[in-house]
Amino acid sequence: MNRNIKYIVLAVAAILASCTKQLDIAPEGAPSAQNFWKTKEDAVKAEAGMYNEYNDENFYGRGMFWFINASDDMVTGRNKPEADNIKNFNKTYLGGGYTESQWSMRYSIIKKANDIIKNVPGIVMDEQLKKQIIGDAYFNAGLVYFQLAANYGNEKAGVPIVTPESNPAVAVPRAANVNENYDYIIQLFLKAADNCPLFSAMNPADYGKAHKTAAWAYLSKVYLYKKDYVNAKKYADMVIGAGIHDLVLTGFADVFKASNNWSKEYIWSVVCTPNGGGTGWGSKLPGVMLTNKAWGIYNGWGYYLPTKELYDSYETGDQRREATILKPGDKFMFFGAERTFTKDAGATSNYQFKKYMEPFTYANPIPTHVNPNGDNGTTDLNVPLMRFAEVLLIKAEAAINADGIGAGDAELNRIRVRAGLLPKTGMTMVDLKRERRNELAGEWADRHRDLVRWGDAEATYAKPLHDFDGTVNWPARTFDPLIHGVWAVPQKEIDNSGGVIKQNFGW
Numbered sequence: 001m002n003r004n005i006k007y008i009v010l011a012v013a014a015i016l017a018s019c020t021k022q023l024d025i026a027p028e029g030a031p032s033a034q035n036f037w038k039t040k041e042d043a044v045k046a047e048a049g050m051y052n053e054y055n056d057e058n059f060y061g062r063g064m065f066w067f068i069n070a071s072d073d074m075v076t077g078r079n080k081p082e083a084d085n086i087k088n089f090n091k092t093y094l095g096g097g098y099t100e101s102q103w104s105m106r107y108s109i110i111k112k113a114n115d116i117i118k119n120v121p122g123i124v125m126d127e128q129l130k131k132q133i134i135g136d137a138y139f140n141a142g143l144v145y146f147q148l149a150a151n152y153g154n155e156k157a158g159v160p161i162v163t164p165e166s167n168p169a170v171a172v173p174r175a176a177n178v179n180e181n182y183d184y185i186i187q188l189f190l191k192a193a194d195n196c197p198l199f200s201a202m203n204p205a206d207y208g209k210a211h212k213t214a215a216w217a218y219l220s221k222v223y224l225y226k227k228d229y230v231n232a233k234k235y236a237d238m239v240i241g242a243g244i245h246d247l248v249l250t251g252f253a254d255v256f257k258a259s260n261n262w263s264k265e266y267i268w269s270v271v272c273t274p275n276g277g278g279t280g281w282g283s284k285l286p287g288v289m290l291t292n293k294a295w296g297i298y299n300g301w302g303y304y305l306p307t308k309e310l311y312d313s314y315e316t317g318d319q320r321r322e323a324t325i326l327k328p329g330d331k332f333m334f335f336g337a338e339r340t341f342t343k344d345a346g347a348t349s350n351y352q353f354k355k356y357m358e359p360f361t362y363a364n365p366i367p368t369h370v371n372p373n374g375d376n377g378t379t380d381l382n383v384p385l386m387r388f389a390e391v392l393l394i395k396a397e398a399a400i401n402a403d404g405i406g407a408g409d410a411e412l413n414r415i416r417v418r419a420g421l422l423p424k425t426g427m428t429m430v431d432l433k434r435e436r437r438n439e440l441a442g443e444w445a446d447r448h449r450d451l452v453r454w455g456d457a458e459a460t461y462a463k464p465l466h467d468f469d470g471t472v473n474w475p476a477r478t479f480d481p482l483i484h485g486v487w488a489v490p491q492k493e494i495d496n497s498g499g500v501i502k503q504n505f506g507w
Helices: 004-009 012-018 041-051 081-087 104-124 126-152 178-195 212-225 227-239 252-256 285-289 290-297 307-310 318-324 388-402 409-418 431-442 447-454 458-461 491-496
Strands: 266-270 329-335 337-340 382-387 472-474
Touching: 041 104, 041 126, 041 318, 104 126, 104 178, 126 178, 178 212, 212 266, 212 388, 227 388, 252 318, 266 388, 318 431, 382 388, 388 409, 388 431, 388 458, 409 431, 431 458, 447 458
Parallel strands: none
Antiparallel strands: 266 382, 329 337
16 A cells, blocks of 8 residues: 555656547646646646556456456466466465556556546636546546455455545555445446536547446446345446447447447447557457467467357357357458467467457558557457446346346347347346356456356366366366455555555455
């Protein structure tokens, strides 16, 4: 937390230095703290600064995705001891580089959002723009708080709640429990919804900033995690009933085309570009999931490879399976030529995720579609964080839990029909879990967190995972729900807080 305090002390300097290609805002020098928070331009720069962390490779490129990699949908694709320790719930992963920064980067965003919430109301500027910037701050704070709370908080302890009024010189202890966090997050998203415009009312130049239905969608997800199914349904219905969003109906694979970055299915994404600078902009996940060395054509990273368990979970005729996973012998386009899929010699799985490969299909895709530097494998495909399909799944899950078998049929059948499957009636949580898995595999929706909150993780992880040919490529693991239901607080945050922040039980 002392590191977070440093962010607080230096926040204005960080904001002044921040700009992001994804919001098309150029830096205009670095005025001193004494004359900042005076003009519209100051407010706009501060808003851009909140998105700066999105471009860090460990924010939405890998980093926290190592936590999602713990699920039964994927295995670590290459020899990576620290990643293996995370997947195996081995406490020796503590102090490693992949996930150590997750906490501090998100509290950095919270600090920047808090500064906007505290200072922008006093700036004389266009009131509609002021309201939108403040709403964006509430949304970003709510989003990263949710990511922190869901991964690190439980009934024993939540995460520190740092408000705009918090004393920057004092380390903040953890909340009493995760529900205290969820209640605070709900208030942030409600304020975001009050201030943000509808996406349909936004200018294209502002796409990528927070909007009203994104706040409602995340409200529905927070309430789902809180097991408040009535409110989860309520806010999902507000998104569904707004008439702004829908499924992409030309086919599941089309959801993951860059031309559909702002389709009706869009709710919230990492805005990406292949040519934003030396380190690229947005999420590197497309390059991270691409086969290692990409057959000598591009520097894929080869992480997060699918399992036979995931492949076999799809029903016969489900179009999502082939759109999601490549297996040996599959034909696909890469750099303008048809190829037959083969794995890298050192890969731990004969599968690869296909969802994010559309930018690589074009002849000469660099730099229009793909980053020239394979070490920074961004593309022109926005990596989705929340899609309309997930809102339908949230509504269905809440409805089944609140109202019983069959209550989610309408929403689930919209998803099934898009996948080329026949409608069903009387669907249960078993159906919901399969549809959620098959729809959102390899995405930030977080299969591992789903298994934990459903109480399925211990039994699921007690089984080994398998490769294409049926051989075991990941042994069974021991998952203790009392310990491993949350991840370890980074040790440096505990140390820097002088012990004010406590470690999660068992870690």
